[in-house]
Amino acid sequence: MSKGLFITGTGTDVGKTYVTALLIKKLCEGGLRAGYYKAAVSGNEEGPGGLIPGDGEYVREISQNGQTLASMVPYVYRQSVSPHLAAKLEGNPVELEKVAAGYRRLSREYAFITMEGSGGIVCPIRYDKKVLWLEDIIRQLKLPSLIVADAGLGSINSAVLTAEYMKQNKLPVWGFILNHYHDDSIMERDNRYMIEQRTGLPVIECIADGQRELETEAEVWKEMYI
Numbered sequence: 741m742s743k744g745l746f747i748t749g750t751g752t753d754v755g756k757t758y759v760t761a762l763l764i765k766k767l768c769e770g771g772l773r774a775g776y777y778k779a780a781v782s783g784n785e786e787g788p789g790g791l792i793p794g795d796g797e798y799v800r801e802i803s804q805n806g807q808t809l810a811s812m813v814p815y816v817y818r819q820s821v822s823p824h825l826a827a828k829l830e831g832n833p834v835e836l837e838k839v840a841a842g843y844r845r846l847s848r849e850y851a852f853i854t855m856e857g858s859g860g861i862v863c864p865i866r867y868d869k870k871v872l873w874l875e876d877i878i879r880q881l882k883l884p885s886l887i888v889a890d891a892g893l894g895s896i897n898s899a900v901l902t903a904e905y906m907k908q909n910k911l912p913v914w915g916f917i918l919n920h921y922h923d924d925s926i927m928e929r930d931n932r933y934m935i936e937q938r939t940g941l942p943v944i945e946c947i948a949d950g951q952r953e954l955e956t957e958a959e960v961w962k963e964m965y966i
């Protein structure tokens with residue numbers, strides 16, 4: 741039976757893919773079969789065989805986990821808008837059953853699946869005759885989450901709001917990963933402290949710009965997969 745972990749963030753572009761790639765790389769280096777999954781990705785370029793899921797391609801390159809791109813993301817959209825709007829513009833709306841089936845298929849091959857969210861925690865995945873929010877997918881797959889947040893100015897607000905929303909909606913969270921962290925910044929060190937104080941959740945790792953390896957050991961990350 742495979743185990744999974746969900747990577748959400750305080751918003752789009754905070755570094756979910758960057759962190760996920762390093763996490764999968766770490767697990768692979770620790771000798772674990774680690775796979776990547778994302779339900780829907782927007783803003784992608786056309787390749788010879790159709791749209792190429794940019795996030796998946798990045799994770800594959802950095803982690804070298806050998807996974808096929810096709811198994812990484814079931815829904816790939818061209819335009820850089822939320823999946824619910826991309827589907828209105830391009831067709832092919834997300835079906836929860838197809839997302840779950842793709843995840844199940846992956847679990848036969850990978851012992852540890854890291855699933856990346858689209859956008860932040862409040863993200864409409866589908867909004868037509870059927871309604872699907874990102875959190876419905878997290879619940880369906882019963883995954884615990886880590887929250888990626890920017891370390892800089894404004895991060896106390898966005899990190900606390902995300903954690904509070906998840907708590908209120910009974911989505912389990914292990915803690916935070918702070919990205920774009922500068923250890924010599926008094927403000928960023930204080931942000932880390934204040935986020936932990938206000939949420940009661942730990943900051944598990946802080947990641948500097950250009951960092952190529954996670955410092956926390958694979959054995960520690962492994963315990964967060966359920």
Ligand SMILES: Nc1ncnc2c1ncn2[C@@H]1O[C@H](COP(=O)(O)OP(=O)(O)OP(=O)(O)O)[C@@H](O)[C@H]1O
Nearest residue numbers: 752753754755756757758859920947948949950951
């Ligand atoms: N620590 C870092 N050092 C250097 N570049 C980074 C770092 N974190 C993120 N980036 C860069 O910032 C950009 C946005 O990061 P990323 O794609 O991981 O965000 P995301 O949260 O996955 O976005 P999306 O919501 O589109 O999936 C990318 O170009 C990425 O390479």
Ligand SMILES: [Mg+2]
Nearest residue numbers: 756757795856
């Ligand atoms: Mg991403």
